[in-house]
Amino acid sequence: EDKVVQSPLSLVVHEGDTVTLNCSYEVTNFRSLLWYKQEKKAPTFLFMLTSSGIEKKSGRLSSILDKKELFSILNITATQTGDSAIYLCAVSPTGAQKLVFGQGTRLTINP
Amino acid sequence: DSGVTQTPKHLITATGQRVTLRCSPRSGDLSVYWYQQSLDQGLQFLIHYYNGEERAKGNILERFSAQQFPDLHSELNLSSLELGDSALYFCASSLTEKLNTEAFFGQGTRLTVV
Numbered sequence: 001e002d003k004v005v006q007s008p009l010s011l012v013v014h015e016g017d018t019v020t021l022n023c024s025y026e027v028t029n030f031r032s033l034l035w036y037k038q039e040k041k042a043p044t045f046l047f048m049l050t051s052s053g054i055e056k057k058s059g060r061l062s063s064i065l066d067k068k069e070l071f072s073i074l075n076i077t078a079t080q081t082g083d084s085a086i087y088l089c090a091v092s093p094t095g096a097q098k099l100v101f102g103q104g105t106r107l108t109i110n111p
Numbered sequence: 112d113s114g115v116t117q118t119p120k121h122l123i124t125a126t127g128q129r130v131t132l133r134c135s136p137r138s139g140d141l142s143v144y145w146y147q148q149s150l151d152q153g154l155q156f157l158i159h160y161y162n163g164e165e166r167a168k169g170n171i172l173e174r175f176s177a178q179q180f181p182d183l184h185s186e187l188n189l190s191s192l193e194l195g196d197s198a199l200y201f202c203a204s205s206l207t208e209k210l211n212t213e214a215f216f217g218q219g220t221r222l223t224v225v
Contacts, residue, residue: 095209
């Protein structure tokens with residue numbers, strides 16, 4: 001069965017800190033890994049990763065995929081209170097028309 | 112705003128009842144996915160429709176059914192509701208049949224069964 005595990009489940013840091021969120025997966029015929037940010041309601045797309053070792057960057061957020069070790073990390077530098085959210089990692093297997101989600105990491109940034 | 116519209120936003124109903132959740136995908140998107148998010152389970156894939164046809168089924172109960180209409184909007188029908196069906200139900204849409212691009216999520220329908 002396809003599985004995605006995120007860690008930590010919860011993280012509380014101070015504004016300005018750098019955080020690293022982890023996502024490991026077991027999936028048959030991996031196609032892509034996606035990161036979403038969920039604040040109040042709808043998850044909003046952050047990154048899609050398909051190739052190992054290529055960093056994707058958007059402002060203070062960056063992510064990288066390791067297809068050999070079956071994991072991805074999401075880094076957030078110089079965190080702000082607006083980064084407080086649940087960060088979801090999802091994997092899309094080849095040929096499967098669905099996303100398999102992890103439990104999410106609840107990130108809280110204190111001022 | 113993702114462009115995906117879900118109605119209603121909130122729904123409170125009694126056990127044993129039946130409800131219908133509605134989703135309008137982004138303009139041009141042919142795929143609609145339904146997900147259930149409960150506190151203890153995270154986001155669980157329910158079902159996927161592409162251009163009116165069912166393409167994949169996930170952890171969807173027999174009491175639940177869905178369909179996608181010719182105008183591409185989709186409905187998720189939940190019947191014989193139980194307390195455990197209380198959750199946030201999300202619809203997402205994407206352009207193609209295969210998830211090789213990002214999926215856009217609606218704001219969700221919060222269902223409370225009392």
